[in-house]
Amino acid sequence: MRMHMDMDDELVADVDAVAGRRGRSRFVPEAVLTALDQCKRADLIRAARGSVIGEGHDWDDDPARWVRRQRRTDRGRTG
Secondary structure, three states, X not given: OOOOOOOOHHHHHHHHHHHOHHHXXXXXXXXXXXXXXXXXXXXXXXXXXXXXXXXXXXXXXXXXXXXXXHHHXXXXXXX
């Protein structure tokens, strides 16, 4: 689908500096996809806010010890 977009000259110059004049048509949709992905991630983070209680975790007393223990018991880790 074709779209008509108005962009100021400075923004077009910045796009050209990154993508080149002949790369605009590929750069702009990729930039829009990246921006949409960031918005979706932000929405997911906001939706998850408050879903983990603030206390009563295995790591509360000594977070570093908890992390070391998790690493030692993870069979997927090497070394």
